[in-house]
Amino acid sequence: MSMRELAIAGAIALAGLPALAEDTPATDAPRAFAAAVVPLPDTGEPTPPSPVIAGGGEVGATPGLERDFGIGRPATEDEIAAIDIDVMPDGTGLMEGSGTYAAGEALFAERCAACHGEALEGVKATGGPRLIGGRDTLATEKPVKTVESYWPYASTLIDYVHRAMPMDAPGSLTADEVYAVSAFILGQAGILGKDVTLDAESFGKIVMPNAEGFVSDPRPGAY
């Protein structure tokens, strides 16, 4: 057996079941991992990857060397809308919907309290931080940084609950549920009236206690 054949034997042994490499998924089922490298005929060298050009509209008419490469494709409005979830301080990006303190109270007990505590006091073992209290502590030796005492924008609360909460099922809350649980937290914090329905309109009237608590970076030039 030659070295070449040895390499092939090794490649076959490495691939385990050579048939795996030839399998092409009949369905759109997710891949578990990359297929084993396929040995080239004759030499047995692993096949190197070739460039992949996905189907679809090309961007740019005449490909250039420094720009207009004609690579990628236009993003559709639907594609963008599906993941454009950010909410900004001026309310840009707020979802359609609304929620009340009462609805949020029930939801919080069910979905949030395990990590953040029945009284929103935080649960150390879970890493779920305290959400309310702490006003007037920021300049003390033991500052308590919470949504109430520290967060400068209510949009951040809505955005974050929407994108990443609850821990065990991130991104699972409906827009109404996000508004409700936000209304409950802001209500508990004494920032939003417990009778106010939180939606895009009432959002605009929220003033966070620490909204003026941030300054720009003075470095370099100061420590």
Added chain:
Amino acid sequence: MSEENFPSDRYGPAERRMAEALVDLERRTLRAGEDAEACECREGMFPSLSRRGLLAGGVALGAAFAGNAVRADAPPGSVDYPVQPDPTREQGRMILDDGGYGSRSQFENEVRWRYPTDSLDSSWSMTPLASGQGIITPSGLHFERHHGGIPTIDPERHSLIVHGMVDRPLSLTVADLKRMPSVSRLHFIECSGNGLTEWVKPTLRTVQGTHGLTSTSEWTGVALSTVLREAGVQDGAAWILAEGSDAAVMTRSCPIDKAMDDAILAYAQNGEALRPEQGYPLRLLLPGFEGNTHIKWLRRLDVSDKPFMTREETSKYTDLMPDGKARIFTLDMDAKSVITFPSGAMKLPKPGFYEVSGLAWSGRGKVAKVEVSVDGGKTWTEAPLQEPVISKCHTRFRLPWVWDGTEAVLQSRCTDETGYLQPALKDLVAVRGTNSVYHLNAIQSWHVAPTGEVTNVHA
């Protein structure tokens, strides 16, 4: 095939092929000056090629990689091979016995260390700087910080969408990005929480604990400016939101000037694809900016005229000052250095020659100078810098030292090319107090006792 040497009732077809191949290899190696006929193949001519050895090799080579050769108590990333009493007296193990990817020696055991947060869901791991050499961090030892675990993403199902204030919203696959003009640069990434335990008193005992949230890799990808030019950034654009596709759907805002300057959409690290925990298949790299902004598992860039004020850049990664105000968008990592040898929890066996060695870096450019003190900062000696010295990259310094066996306090301080000098902790605390959490870049002190024991001290 030689049925008599490798009978089919004892050897499978693959084993026999490999055995035959090895025998053939030896025959041809020995052919010069020897009668090939005299070299009759027989089992046992390779001491290591016993049936057991073959089987073990076959298992290691085979499809399963079922861990037969990997013992739980062997160091992570290594394979527990039999140690040869005299490696000159028998053949070593077969090529590709490692499956074709390789592993480190079973006699090396440094690993990342998880900071003991209460919850496993939110944690970080730190690079073992004490045993590091040169300036590159092995990919498997690069520090980690995740906010929603490590996602497993098939690159064929992943794309990057660029939208907002652009003329041509784009959808780019990783394969698309790999076809575009590329850049490779060596850069450190440092979490701005590096050292957060050390503001008030020395807390962690090793340099891994005090400084292990910084690592350097060669990053390869597409300049973000290239992609933004393709999309056509509109007038008035000032910030870009970068968003990951992990469970935290991590988001940070990046100034457009930075994006157009040296930002990279990185798909490779140290010559191969990114490690999953480093953002596979795509991460943002903002050289010199705090690590949290280097969004991993990048799925979206939203161009805007305003910052987005995400959770990470408001409630976290803002620096609370003694007056109760907090600094926001403290993105640059100031110049910093640390001696990695000798360092905390080591013990110098006896007086004599030791080479002091460490790392220096700055988010604002190149390291210009590193000075070392062995007397707690009373006197300083310039330490030679090891080439290459690269902007926004770990730089290795070294200084020969003869320890006379008396008490010593080792310190390093670096100056970057902007002229900024790494501060003493008391000078930093005088301005920032002790509640700002992030951006501790003060001089580190290691106390060497007459016993040779090295400890973390504030000096």
